[in-house]
Amino acid sequence: MQSKDAIPVLELKGVSKSFGAVVALRNADLALYAGSIHAVVGENGAGKSTLVKIMAGLYQRDTGTFDMDGHPVSFRTTAEAKAAGVAVIYQEPTLFPDLSVTENVFMGRQPTGRFGRIDKAAMRAEVVELMQRLGVGIDPDRLTQGLSIADQQIIEIAKAISLDARVLIMDEPTAALSGVEVERLFAVARSLRDEGRALMFISHRFDEVFALCDTVTVMRDGSYISTDAIVDTSVPEIVQRMVGREVNELFPKQDAEIGEPLLEVSRLDMPGVFHDISFTVRSGEIVALAGLVGAGRSEVARAVFGVDPYESGQVVLAGQKLAPGNPAAAMRQGLALVPEDRRKQGLVIDSTVARNITDAIRGSLTRFGLITSKAENTAAQEWARRLEVKTAALDAVAGTLSGGNQQKVVLAKWLATDPKVLIIDEPTRGIDVGTKSEVHRMMSELACKGLAILMISSELPEVLGMADRVLVMREGRLTATLDRSEATAETVMFAATHAAKASDASEEVA
Numbered sequence: 001m002q003s004k005d006a007i008p009v010l011e012l013k014g015v016s017k018s019f020g021a022v023v024a025l026r027n028a029d030l031a032l033y034a035g036s037i038h039a040v041v042g043e044n045g046a047g048k049s050t051l052v053k054i055m056a057g058l059y060q061r062d063t064g065t066f067d068m069d070g071h072p073v074s075f076r077t078t079a080e081a082k083a084a085g086v087a088v089i090y091q092e093p094t095l096f097p098d099l100s101v102t103e104n105v106f107m108g109r110q111p112t113g114r115f116g117r118i119d120k121a122a123m124r125a126e127v128v129e130l131m132q133r134l135g136v137g138i139d140p141d142r143l144t145q146g147l148s149i150a151d152q153q154i155i156e157i158a159k160a161i162s163l164d165a166r167v168l169i170m171d172e173p174t175a176a177l178s179g180v181e182v183e184r185l186f187a188v189a190r191s192l193r194d195e196g197r198a199l200m201f202i203s204h205r206f207d208e209v210f211a212l213c214d215t216v217t218v219m220r221d222g223s224y225i226s227t228d229a230i231v232d233t234s235v236p237e238i239v240q241r242m243v244g245r246e247v248n249e250l251f252p253k254q255d256a257e258i259g260e261p262l263l264e265v266s267r268l269d270m271p272g273v274f275h276d277i278s279f280t281v282r283s284g285e286i287v288a289l290a291g292l293v294g295a296g297r298s299e300v301a302r303a304v305f306g307v308d309p310y311e312s313g314q315v316v317l318a319g320q321k322l323a324p325g326n327p328a329a330a331m332r333q334g335l336a337l338v339p340e341d342r343r344k345q346g347l348v349i350d351s352t353v354a355r356n357i358t359d360a361i362r363g364s365l366t367r368f369g370l371i372t373s374k375a376e377n378t379a380a381q382e383w384a385r386r387l388e389v390k391t392a393a394l395d396a397v398a399g400t401l402s403g404g405n406q407q408k409v410v411l412a413k414w415l416a417t418d419p420k421v422l423i424i425d426e427p428t429r430g431i432d433v434g435t436k437s438e439v440h441r442m443m444s445e446l447a448c449k450g451l452a453i454l455m456i457s458s459e460l461p462e463v464l465g466m467a468d469r470v471l472v473m474r475e476g477r478l479t480a481t482l483d484r485s486e487a488t489a490e491t492v493m494f495a496a497t498h499a500a501k502a503s504d505a506s507e508e509v510a
Contacts, residue, residue: 007070009034009198010055010086010167015064017050024050028064029224030217032167032198037189039201039209039230042219042242043404043434048202050222052169056088057081087160091172093152097145102127104144105159130158134188150181157188168192169200174208175429178293186212204433206235218242243434250437251465254444258468259283262452263335263421265304268313273299274476277313281421281452286443288467289456291496296476297456298340301423304454305337306330318420331360334420338410340429340456346410347398354380354394357412383412387442404435411442422446425456440466460489472496 008031017025025047032038042048053059054066057075066073068084075081095104106123113119127140136154144152153173160168170189174182189212193199201213209216210230218225218241225241239250261280268277274296281287289297302308304315306327315322317333327337339345347356354373357380358365365375380394387408391401398409407427414422427443428436443466447453457463463470470487472480472495480495 006033008032008067009069011065011067012051012054012061013065013067015051015054015061015066017054017059017062023222025054025061025222027223028219029227030200031227032200034166034196034198035193036215037193037199037201037213039203039213039216040219041203041206041209041216041238042225046219046242047222048219049171051219052088052171052200052202055081055086055167055169057086082163082165085164085166086169087156087163087165087167088169088171089153089156089160089173091175092149093156095144095147095152095155098143100141100143101138101147101155102140104155105130105162107159126162127158130161133161133191134158135191136184136188148181150178150185153185154188157192161192165197167198167200169202171202172204173201174203174205182208206238210235220244239433250433250440251462252437252441252444253286253466254448256284256444256447256468257450258285259450262318263304263454264316265300266314266316268300268303268310268315270299270303270308270310272476273308274303274310274473277478279471279478279481281454283450283452284447285468286447286453286455286466288463288470289454289473290458290460290463290470290492291473293458294475295473295496297473298425299476300473301337301425301454301456302339304330305335305423307337331417331419334418336360336414336417336419336422338407338414338422338424338427340425342403342406342410343399346413347406349397349399351398352395353384353389353391353398353401353409356398356409357383357416360413361416379416380412383416384409387412387415388438402435404439407435407439411439415446419451421452421454423454423456426458427455428457428459428462436462460492463487463492464489 011031013029015025015028028047028051030051040048050059054061057078057080060074060076073084075084096107102123105127110118111122124140131138131140134154134157138151138154144155157168173185189199203209213230215227215229216233216238217227218238220242259282261282263281266278269275277300279287289300291297299308303310306322306325306329309325317335320333322333323329343349348359354377358376361379365371365379377394384391384394389408389412390405398406401409428439443453455466464487467487468484470482470492471478472482472492474496482491
């Protein structure tokens with residue numbers, strides 16, 4: 001926490017914003033100080049995005065005050081916010097893929113030399129200097145097309161520094177990054193803090209908040225709740241403030257009766273991707289597929305479902321062999337896949353909630369080759385009710401829902417097919433702690449009803465909290481199979497980082 005005598009670089013007091021009858025933000029307070037990294041946390045719908053958009057000039061506040069360096073400001077455009085030194089680094093940057101790194105950094109403000117020609121040498125020299133300051137080795141001449149999300153974010157940061165941004169807002173910047181990329185981003189963030197800039201960090205990952213930030217502000221239902229120094233608070237306290245209640249069981253795992261094998265994968269092989277993958281998932285069982293980013297977990301799931309090819313091996317579902325490369329056949333036999341990227345692969349983002357929920361069962365709703373809105377809405381309403389999807393109406397566009405509710409819609413779509421086996425890839429990525437608990441409860445209830453669940457997760461607490469068995473992958477191979485009693489943070493991470501045989505990974509740790 002900063003001294004009461006220090007003047008914030010940016011401060012909002014009592015800020016409110018409504019859209020018609022919907023109040024998105026009410027009496028929000030926030031103060032960002034030079035040389036500090038300030039976390040803002042809250043469930044989806046807490047008002048974080050609205051707050052950011054007001055700071056960035058996308059929205060104008062209805063009430064309250066907005067000061068920079070103690071002086072009132074009011075940004076009517078994003079250009080005004082940038083000119084004042086406020087920059088936003090989004091989770092998925094929007095760069096021009098056909099232009100170079102240098103051209104993206106200087107887009108719209110290229111320096112000119114004699115005769116009004118663009119001074120490319122000066123631009124390149126400044127980008128080289130910026131990358132050196134940030135401690136990264138990105139080639140200033142390469143096209144941005146094909147760059148990782150992490151590198152794209154660094155380019156956005158370089159652009160902000162070149163504009164002399166004094167306030168950098170990082171909105172869920174680590175959601176799509178590997179562990180190594182997160183550490184690099186944190187090193188950059190700390191160097192910017194040490195230069196005297198004010199940083200705001202929005203994240204659902206508490207380990208990152210506590211590792212990086214000095215101060216944390218909690219928001220709930222559009223309102224300011226509290227601000228504390230990181231050293232003066234804890235994860236349980238923050239969670240309780242975020243949800244307005246104690247979350248005693250983030251992983252409400254119920255004991256389910258484990259039955260016969262429903263999914264049997266034998267010696268699945270795709271050269272260069274994964275090798276010799278064999279496992280079973282039984283009725284009532286939640287099996288976690290764990291490992292580091294790039295281990296091949298999602299690729300195995302997509303191959304099992306038929307989206308991606310495999311060269312050899314077989315997949316058996318409820319005693320029947322699945323034809324490779326045929327998702328439609330897999331669906332007919334009772335297999336469902338909730339993909340990792342729900343916005344791009346799980347939803348038709350511009351379509352309605354009802355249309356998305358019924359997307360996989362439309363054939364069963366047709367009559368004489370036609371489908372009525374009544375039939376579609378009736379089916380969708382039932383699943384929206386069961387999964388407690390929070391939406392103003394079933395004809396609302398799916399893209400307007402929060403991340404957690406989008407995940408529920410994808411789940412509803414696949415559960416409506418009445419599957420025997422559910423593959424769910426990163427079930428709670430990018431959603432808030434309250435919704436995580438709901439998704440975990442739902443998974444446990446489904447297992448109790450006899451569903452077999454294969455869960456892919458990069459969150460170790462989720463793996464340990466929800467799985468009956470843990471399969472660990474490393475570089476395309478299974479390195480360990482651990483029962484719930486054997487699975488600990490140490491055994492899973494050892495298997496994820498060491499090329500041990502499945503039979504002796506847990507023994508080596510012990």
